[in-house]
Amino acid sequence: MDFETIIGLEIHAELSTKSKMFCGCSTVFGGEPNTKTCPVCLGHPGTLPVANRKAIEYAILLGLALNCEIAERSIFHRKNYFYPDMPKNYQISQYDIPLSRNGFLEIDMGEYKRRVGIIRVHLEEDTGKSIHVGESGRIHGAERSLEDFNRAGIPLVEIVTEPDLRSPEEARNFMMELRAVLEYLGISDCKMEEGSLRCDANISVGVGGSRGTKVEIKNMNSFRALQRALSFEEKRQRDVLLKGGIVTQETRHWDEAAGITHALRTKEEAFDYRYFPEPDLVPIEPDPPWVEELRRSLPEMPAERLRRFISEYGLPKDIAKVLVYDKKLGNFYEETVRKGENPIEIAKWVAGDLAGLLNEASIDADLSPVRPGGVSELVHLVESGVISGRMAKDVLKEAFESGESPRQIVSRKGLSQIADSNEILAIVKQVIKENPQAVSDYLDGKEQALKYLMGQVMKLTRGKANPKMASEMLVEALKMRE
Ligand code: ZN
Ligand code: MN
Numbered sequence: 159m160d161f162e163t164i165i166g167l168e169i170h171a172e173l174s175t176k177s178k179m180f181c182g183c184s185t186v187f188g189g190e191p192n193t194k195t196c197p198v199c200l201g202h203p204g205t206l207p208v209a210n211r212k213a214i215e216y217a218i219l220l221g222l223a224l225n226c227e228i229a230e231r232s233i234f235h236r237k238n239y240f241y242p243d244m245p246k247n248y249q250i251s252q253y254d255i256p257l258s259r260n261g262f263l264e265i266d267m268g269e270y271k272r273r274v275g276i277i278r279v280h281l282e283e284d285t286g287k288s289i290h291v292g293e294s295g296r297i298h299g300a301e302r303s304l305e306d307f308n309r310a311g312i313p314l315v316e317i318v319t320e321p322d323l324r325s326p327e328e329a330r331n332f333m334m335e336l337r338a339v340l341e342y343l344g345i346s347d348c349k350m351e352e353g354s355l356r357c358d359a360n361i362s363v364g365v366g367g368s369r370g371t372k373v374e375i376k377n378m379n380s381f382r383a384l385q386r387a388l389s390f391e392e393k394r395q396r397d398v399l400l401k402g403g404i405v406t407q408e409t410r411h412w413d414e415a416a417g418i419t420h421a422l423r424t425k426e427e428a429f430d431y432r433y434f435p436e437p438d439l440v441p442i443e444p445d446p447p448w449v450e451e452l453r454r455s456l457p458e459m460p461a462e463r464l465r466r467f468i469s470e471y472g473l474p475k476d477i478a479k480v481l482v483y484d485k486k487l488g489n490f491y492e493e494t495v496r497k498g499e500n501p502i503e504i505a506k507w508v509a510g511d512l513a514g515l516l517n518e519a520s521i522d523a524d525l526s527p528v529r530p531g532g533v534s535e536l537v538h539l540v541e542s543g544v545i546s547g548r549m550a551k552d553v554l555k556e557a558f559e560s561g562e563s564p565r566q567i568v569s570r571k572g573l574s575q576i577a578d579s580n581e582i583l584a585i586v587k588q589v590i591k592e593n594p595q596a597v598s599d600y601l602d603g604k605e606q607a608l609k610y611l612m613g614q615v616m617k618l619t620r621g622k623a624n625p626k627m628a629s630e631m632l633v634e635a636l637k638m639r640e
Pocket of ligand 2 (some may be wrong): 316
């Protein structure tokens with residue numbers, strides 16, 4: 159059958175302002191429950207919200223970065239529903255007149271690029287958090303539930319895409335691109351696992367050019383979960399259609415542990431939010447000169463930086479991507495390049511071994527125990543032949559763990575590789591003498607035998623021979639035997 163998958167995303171990102179969306183409470187994560195609250199974010203009668211200017215600024219910056227039109231006038235609405243984690247019983251959000259709309263973000267899928275439409279970017283407030291006390295930690299079977307309102311009223315941006323995505327891989331790529339945009343703007347800390355960046359999806363599978371039924375997926379808490387959940391759902395819907403069945407319009411919950419989605423509620427029970435304009439807040443009417451000033455202040459975006467890393471430093475795209483899609487790692491890289499060594503070699507170390515060590519230790523690049531100066535030193539030691547690439551890997555690991563500089567480690571351990579031709583030649587001769595079978599195999603045209611002989615040279619020097627010199631000398635010595 160001729161299937162077509164259509165995916166749209168709805169993303170919520172917490173804005174990293176100092177205070178909440180409509181009151182002065184702190185947004186710092188954690189702390190004793192209900193200590194970052196006040197009568198406004200607790201929804202006490204008679205209190206009045208005041209919009210956070212910084213949050214509006216951040217939302218406009220995001221709108222501009224996503225190529226949206228910024229509304230000259232936009233208003234807040236009340237979205238009414240009852241839930242214990244929401245003290246006012248309505249969420250202040252935006253409805254038909256959002257702050258920005260009609261934008262796009264392009265994703266690079268390697269083989270092709272796709273421009274994904276952005277329907278809207280609007281401002282709203284976050285809810286509190288319910289803690290269910292009981293064995294399961296879930297609401298079902300809980301003995302009692304507690305509410306922590308520290309997060310209630312944290313500013314959020316909601317981003318809604320057009321249904322322009324065509325595969326789970328594209329959806330994941332879009333989220334990576336969007337996260338990078340948020341990171342480069344410096345307006346959100348974007349931690350999907352901690353919930354400061356969240357994503358819901360709708361997915362339908364159509365057959366033979368006709369649109370399928372839209373199913374909404376919730377509870378995907380990582381990039382991997384997003385792709386897995388959508389892949390599962392794509393296959394589930396195809397299987398239903400292949401069996402001649404009908405896909406039900408519903409909301410489904412991703413169960414990470416089981417690796418499946420299951421139905422939550424059907425659309426008939428969908429909420430009627432009774433949206434109406436928030437009477438306690440004035441419209442947002444950003445001055446055009448202010449918007450222009452914000453437009454001019456936009457930093458370099460990840461896609462631009464990727465192009466620049468490729469053209470300016472001559473990096474292969476896959477390496478450049480590793481550096482660019484982690485802003486701090488990209489900054490670290492550029493700082494190292496400024497110390498002056500070969501940019502391509504530096505990129506290999508930063509995007510490779512160093513990124514691996516940082517990842518393993520869950521440390522961001524700006525807090526790396528090996529500083530840009532250390533990486534530059536390491537590259538210099540390799541490039542000038544003092545140590546081999548193999549030895550450099552161990553040196554970097556040790557520098558990372560101990561905080562010592564690569565140069566210190568090399569001299570303390572006497573690690574410099576043997577680049578003395580007489581010393582290497584003596585070992586080459588010894589290896590040839592001790593391995594007559596391998597030598598005659600090589601002379602009979604078995605190239606594999608050379609690798610074996612090289613291995614013996616490295617073994618006798620305990621890996622310290624400069625490999626390039628050693629292999630040249632070995633080939634030369636073998637030639638003389640022919
Ligand atoms: Zn408050
Ligand atoms: Mn929302």
